[in-house]
Amino acid sequence: MSEGNSEARQGSMEVFFNGLVKENPTFVLALGMCPTLAVTTSAVNGLGMGLTTTAVLVLSNAIISLLRHIIPNRVRIPAFIVIVASFVTMVQLLLEGFIPSLYSALGLYIPLIVVNCIILGRAESFASKNPVIPSIFDGLGMGLGFTVALTAIGAVRELLGAGELFGIPIINNVLGMFTSVEYVPISIFVLAPGAFFVLAALTALQNRVKRKMQEKGQNADKIQSGCSSDCAGCSDSGCAHRFVDVDGAPGSVADAKANKKEG
């Protein structure tokens, strides 16, 4: 690896787990919120959306990394979008042909993967600066992190809002073993407000787990983040959230609000 970039020397597994846990695109970077909130009405939809995005992300990261010396710096964003859009079109046609039920469930959000900020963000901050193999692992880690997050949100929403999990009426099955009580679904959870509730709750949970890990001395800071100083596009999306997260007391938003009110 001829580049002096420190990220290039990282082990592939570290890059992989960076996306999965430490810089989880949904819970930490808060990227790609549009599909996160819109399609996670069930666990299956979340899983489908996550895997579709992962496929596009891995392929586009690989190609962009291969072409990183050829693409002129000034036109890099249009070039990235062309690459991403071609993969999205391929995935869209494949889904339509082989999994039509998922295709109709995700609907408009498949073509919208083109403008998913996770994909552009990783292209900008990682793939365009790193060799192919780490870029593929970065795409895998980020994509699977997104998939895990979306599936988790979808599972909670489906469980509370419909009483089902992957389409199986799990709550009523369990209740039916003991009583004749029927579960009344809290249907707000499959509507838009429920997405915000579940996302917030899971993000809080994730922050807590992460802090516990840090307290135990597992130095999660060993891995350099993708938010290096030369990353212009990232400063207003990804890194901004990281800074909030660093001092990240869960109450900090409420405190800020309180200060604002008093001030």
Place this chain on the structure above:
Amino acid sequence: MEKMLKVSSNPHIRSKDTTSRIMLYVVAALLPATIFGVFHFGLHALFLVMITVATTVLTEYIYDRCMKKKISISDFSAAVTGLLLALNLPPKAPLWIGVIGGVFAILVVKMLFGGLGQNFMNPALGARCFLLISFTSIMTNFDCDAYTGATPLAAIKAGESAPELIDMVIGRTAGTIGETSMIALLIGAAFLLVMGVIDLRVPGSYILSFVVFILLFSGHGLDFNYILSQLAGGGLMLGAFFMATDYVTRPITKNGQYVFGIFLGIMTGIFRIFGPSAEGVSYAIILGNLLVPLIEKVTKPVAFGKKKSKKEAV
């Protein structure tokens, strides 16, 4: 008097009002409506009120314990939230509705945002809307032993014959536990006004602008029967006097309170006349709550000795 004058650093004016005292006044003011609701709708309504209040208080206690904070239930604000929420439930709602609503009101709307004084939305109304969206069929079913069928507002909206006006004023109609009796609510409101807990700025401008709105847009013109039915037949009295006046979620500035009241009146009118449902007080108030920071920003009074510059005034 001796104790109230004290030469020291500010504040110089001391009042005997404490949070718990004000909250107890509110509870006392809600008692007529609660008692009427229980007599009117039966014992189940009493159980519902009790379990909802118990849930809100217990939720706040458990949250404070888990977060290692000072136990704040002794300021009675959780009890007021529980009582208001219960008065907003249909009389035959199952008891678990009160439990879910109580937990949501305290945990999500109030405590997660920092507890009393920090919540951006009236907890009781937030929980009512949560329940209304989640369990629409239960929350809009006002059938009970005494009355079956639609609320007065729904009947008017559907073009059916509305109950007698006098029944609406006394409260002998279908509706949520606490909203039906205009008289009981007005007694409570008068008590709060006399004790200085609330003033007429928000409720007055709310009700007045609502009346003007339905005069202009309802298509009924100057029909006193219709206007009084709109005032007495729904949740307007409960909302205007007890929920829109919540100290935390109304604007602080005087002019802001008028703006807030007028906004609520217009929104309630829009929801009731142009919306698909016959009632709109809850949604109007929580929408108004969300606008409070903006209203306060616009209506901030100019400090003494400073000139109002024309550029800033807009």
